[in-house]
Amino acid sequence: MPGERNAMTQRMEIEVLGRRTFLIGAGASLALAAFLADLPALAQEPVRSIDEAMKKVLGDATPAESGITLEIPEIAENGNTVPFTLSVESPMTDASHVKTLHIFASGNPQVGVATFTFTPASGKAAVSSRMRLARTQDVIAVAALSDGKFLIGKRNVKVTIGGCGG
């Protein structure tokens, strides 16, 4: 899709310019919380701290630090669009599967990025997308398994030009 990619690059440049102006008055952006009021699930109130976000997902559980593969560049030149692939080792059967997979950007204005929901019909608990990263930070993935256990994976990403992440 080369044509599309060009259009995307152009728009990203515009966004980068826009962001400079935005940064000057960034403090006021908190007032925006009201805006998110009618959105589903995680979006209801923007979560600004990674500890709070973790608590919401994990409760009191301690996640195991294994089983999640988080592929993301070590150095991201453009924080507006950082490709990532998440995958979790799982047989994806009715008895044992990944139910949800959360991805967080610990240093973005809003730490949640997305929550992916799988079923045994997914066949494989894996997803690829592109995220915004405001600055150099840890990207954290948490998987909720059908047996009530959790897995966690973490990668540090160095960002050269920050994206206007939310």
Place this chain on the structure above:
Amino acid sequence: MSAAKPRIRVPDKAKVGDVIEIKTLVQHVMETGNRKTADGKVVPRNIINTFTASFNGKEFFKADILPGISANPYLAFFMKVPGAGEFEFTWLDDAGVKISQKAPLAVG
């Protein structure tokens, strides 16, 4: 712009039991709600907040999305082929615009 036709890539043919990859891309500005115009007005948030993928009416993958996902959201994910049928993909944004796209899958 938010109603642009999405791009879908699914295999032309698959075998029952195969795990196939599905790639989707939709054009959307994914306005974070953090940005301001030159005269100081906040640009309202407008993102694709929900994506769902169903096959023969049964949902097998869903994404709840926040502003941390880039503009023109790309999503690739998998499905275990239960048989021939039809995919339906839907994208829903903050302004209430719903985009949907169907795609057939042949088995053989």
